[in-house]
Amino acid sequence: MKFLLALTLLSGASAFVQQHVGGAPPTFGGGLTQLHARQPIMAGNWKMNPATEDDALELASDLVGRLGEETCAVSDFEGCTEVVVFPPYPFISKVKDIAAEAGVTIGAQTIVYQDKGAFTGGVAASMVKSIGCEYILCGHSERRTVFKEDDDDIDREVLKVLDAGMKPILCIGETQEEFDLDISTEVCIMQLSKDLFGVTKEQMKDVVIAYEPVWAIGTGLVCGSKEANAMHVSIRDCLRNLYDDEVAENTRIQYGGSVTPDSVDDLMAQPDIDGCLVGGASLSAEKFARIANFEKS
Ligand code: PGA
Numbered sequence: 001m002k003f004l005l006a007l008t009l010l011s012g013a014s015a016f017v018q019q020h021v022g023g024a025p026p027t028f029g030g031g032l033t034q035l036h037a038r039q040p041i042m043a044g045n046w047k048m049n050p051a052t053e054d055d056a057l058e059l060a061s062d063l064v065g066r067l068g069e070e071t072c073a074v075s076d077f078e079g080c081t082e083v084v085v086f087p088p089y090p091f092i093s094k095v096k097d098i099a100a101e102a103g104v105t106i107g108a109q110t111i112v113y114q115d116k117g118a119f120t121g122g123v124a125a126s127m128v129k130s131i132g133c134e135y136i137l138c139g140h141s142e143r144r145t146v147f148k149e150d151d152d153d154i155d156r157e158v159l160k161v162l163d164a165g166m167k168p169i170l171c172i173g174e175t176q177e178e179f180d181l182d183i184s185t186e187v188c189i190m191q192l193s194k195d196l197f198g199v200t201k202e203q204m205k206d207v208v209i210a211y212e213p214v215w216a217i218g219t220g221l222v223c224g225s226k227e228a229n230a231m232h233v234s235i236r237d238c239l240r241n242l243y244d245d246e247v248a249e250n251t252r253i254q255y256g257g258s259v260t261p262d263s264v265d266d267l268m269a270q271p272d273i274d275g276c277l278v279g280g281a282s283l284s285a286e287k288f289a290r291i292a293n294f295e296k297s
Contacts, residue, residue: 038252040268041208041275042292043084043169044282045109045137045256056091057098062285064102068293081275083292084135084169085282089123096132107135107169110143113156125164136161138168139195141175141214151194158207159198167206169277170195171256172235176215184213188231189238201243209235209253210277216257218279225266225273228255232272261290269297
């Protein structure tokens with residue numbers, strides 16, 4: 001069963017890779033031989049929280065008050081961590097003004113890939129760009145499962161975000177069922193290959209990947225740091241096959257799924273984990289500030 005599923009997924013992935021780069025089907029395996037300086041990136045995904053604007057502004061102010069000097073915007077990386085928060089749409093503008101005081105960047109939790117028109121409820125990339133968003137989450141598992149977005153939709157979103165001059169955080173990860181079938185790597189490779197279809201090497205400078213095992217999201221089950229790192233190595237290998245060494249080694253890959261102040265230091269001590277995408281714990285300024293100020297080993 002695992003063999004058949006893996007074969008199906010990998011042959012699908014190979015076809016996409018060939019369309020990507022026009023070459024022979026890739027091999028997957030191996031690991032990083034060299035460590036590169038990648039700026040850590042900690043992101044807080046507030047999801048559909050908190051309930052009111054007042055609560056959102058209080059959370060943002062509390063966070064700004066707690067973040068130390070080790071956090072900064074991406075441009076002047078010198079050992080500091082980039083911090084991004086993703087509030088719900090109605091709160092973005094005001095949260096941005098507060099967050100800017102601490103060099104915190106703002107993102108939106110999703111966009112639709114169409115530019116404008118009759119898409120009731122839709123929000124376009126240009127709209128969130130015009131209010132100061134720099135990052136957009138693409139392919140979050142809740143968008144995939146609850147809102148039925150498929151890899152084709154996610155690929156179009158990634159391309160639209162890049163086209164608009166913003167940066168996608170592309171979320172990938174296996175479900176519990178796929179984990180049990182031991183096809184996690186194949187699933188992640190397939191998602192990466194499809195969701196990055198048409199993205200150029202040049203554009204990859206602005207792409208962040210988040211490995212989020214679905215079984216770890218909101219469940220309190222954190223993937224072991226060594227296991228998470230092993231998946232990050234496989235993701236880099238896939239990027240190496242889709243692009244080249246430079247992209248594989250420069251792309252930042254976050255881990256997401258029940259990250260807390262208790263688990264962050266171990267995760268961040270792993271060589272291929274460059275940051276975390278945090279849901280539940282980002283709703284506590286105290287916890288998220290501790291995560292952002294993780295212990296540097
Ligand atoms: P969690 O969510 O930290 O609550 O598990 C992570 C996410 O959904 O990105």
